[in-house]
Amino acid sequence: MAALGSPARTLRGLLRELRYMNAATGRPYRDTAAYRYLMKAFRAHRVTSEKLCRAQHELHFQAATYLCLLRSVRQHVALHQEFHGKGERSVEESAGLVGLTLPQQPGGKGWEP
Amino acid sequence: MWRSCPRLRNWGRRLLNWSPGGPTTSVGPGPNTLSPSRDYAPPAERKRFYQNVSITQGEGGFEINLDNRKLKTPQAKLFTVPSEALAIAVATEWDSQRDTIKFYTMHLTTLCNTSLDNPTQRNKDQLIRAAVKFLDTDTICYRVEEPQTLVELQKNEWDPIIDWTEKRYGVEIGSSTSIMGPSIPARTREVLVSHLASYNMWALQGIEFVVAQLKSMVLALGLMDLQLTVEQAVLLSRLEEEYQIQKWGNVEWAHDYELQELRARTAAGTLFVHLCSESSTLKHKLLQD
Numbered sequence: 001m002a003a004l005g006s007p008a009r010t011l012r013g014l015l016r017e018l019r020y021m022n023a024a025t026g027r028p029y030r031d032t033a034a035y036r037y038l039m040k041a042f043r044a045h046r047v048t049s050e051k052l053c054r055a056q057h058e059l060h061f062q063a064a065t066y067l068c069l070l071r072s073v074r075q076h077v078a079l080h081q082e083f084h085g086k087g088e089r090s091v092e093e094s095a096g097l098v099g100l101t102l103p104q105q106p107g108g109k110g111w112e113p
Numbered sequence: 114m115w116r117s118c119p120r121l122r123n124w125g126r127r128l129l130n131w132s133p134g135g136p137t138t139s140v141g142p143g144p145n146t147l148s149p150s151r152d153y154a155p156p157a158e159r160k161r162f163y164q165n166v167s168i169t170q171g172e173g174g175f176e177i178n179l180d181n182r183k184l185k186t187p188q189a190k191l192f193t194v195p196s197e198a199l200a201i202a203v204a205t206e207w208d209s210q211r212d213t214i215k216f217y218t219m220h221l222t223t224l225c226n227t228s229l230d231n232p233t234q235r236n237k238d239q240l241i242r243a244a245v246k247f248l249d250t251d252t253i254c255y256r257v258e259e260p261q262t263l264v265e266l267q268k269n270e271w272d273p274i275i276d277w278t279e280k281r282y283g284v285e286i287g288s289s290t291s292i293m294g295p296s297i298p299a300r301t302r303e304v305l306v307s308h309l310a311s312y313n314m315w316a317l318q319g320i321e322f323v324v325a326q327l328k329s330m331v332l333a334l335g336l337m338d339l340q341l342t343v344e345q346a347v348l349l350s351r352l353e354e355e356y357q358i359q360k361w362g363n364v365e366w367a368h369d370y371e372l373q374e375l376r377a378r379t380a381a382g383t384l385f386v387h388l389c390s391e392s393s394t395l396k397h398k399l400l401q402d
Contacts, residue, residue, distance in 0.1 A: 073373075
């Protein structure tokens with residue numbers, strides 16, 4: 001069995017991702033179908049005194065997988081926009097990526113007309 | 114990465130331009146005459162053309178509505194999914210798009226489309242064979258002989274999951290340092306083929322997707338059997354890369370980018386399999402009781 005941590009922690013993570021997603025649309029995340037479904041599922045399968053319940057573990061596994069999906073997509077999009085989303089870089093930007101700057105030439109390059 | 118984008122863009126265009134009678138998601142031909150200002154400009158993305166996303170229950174399952182228009186697949190079939198949770202997850206994907214629709218982030222939608230349209234026209238046997246074929250070249254069965262630290266790392270990290278799989282299915286898998294890979298007995302393949310045959314077509318599409326992402330049948334089985342979390346499976350799949358990163362340093366726009374993409378794809382595939390095979394596992398449990 002994969003160790004998943006506490007279900008409450010997974011739920012908090014999921015709600016955080018829902019908040020991130022709905023920050024864009026401006027609507028409260030509590031109005032979404034995903035929020036209602038998650039709360040219903042987590043309430044219906046709340047932790048009981050059982051040490052290990054197969055069905056409950058299965059649901060928690062799905063929730064943790066969904067959390068991983070939402071989190072990874074968010075971070076992937078952030079990296080994509082930062083590094084890959086804008087096409088080819090200019091010379092200045094490319095130099096900046098590796099911590100370099102282009103030389104400053106206040107008077108302009110000598111050989112230019 | 115970019116290789117898949119023209120296809121996605123075409124898909125978006127077809128999705129939007131297809132207009133039969135009745136309300137659908139067609140919004141007419143959009144202005145697609147974007148001239149890239151520089152070479153290698155990324156492909157243009159569709160604007161988010163809808164406000165509200167909702168779910169309705171139809172005859173064939175759950176459908177997605179974008180502003181009262183029904184969502185269609187690339188082959189213009191009605192988009193219906195068998196489980197409510199999957200429909201909600203797909204609707205959330207569409208609802209979470211900001212100004213433009215980023216198809217490369219919508220893995221669950223993509224998987225549903227693949228299952229509905231079956232663009233490769235494969236039947237169940239072919240899907241199973243495609244998945245089991247990965248066993249011959251399974252990532253975690255190929256071992257290095259040097260350097261010593263990596264040898265030990267592979268042994269410590271990969272052996273437990275191979276052992277577990279061998280015990281769970283009562284088969285022999287083994288590992289090898291030879292370029293030819295381990296010799297998998299025919300019986301192992303038979304057992305796994307008959308195990309995979311118990312899944313339905315939708316779940317099999319997901320399994321094949323996960324196997325192809327992780328390049329490992331054993332790790333995919335660990336995910337299906339709730340033995341590994343997605344994070345663990347991805348770490349094991351990228352074990353050598355992680356070792357090299359520790360040694361030579363991490364490059365955010367290559368290593369982290371691939372890590373997050375692989376995690377997202379693997380998580381989507383795993384969730385898809387679990388949600389699509391849910392009804393069959395419930396029946397299974399009732400029979401056991």
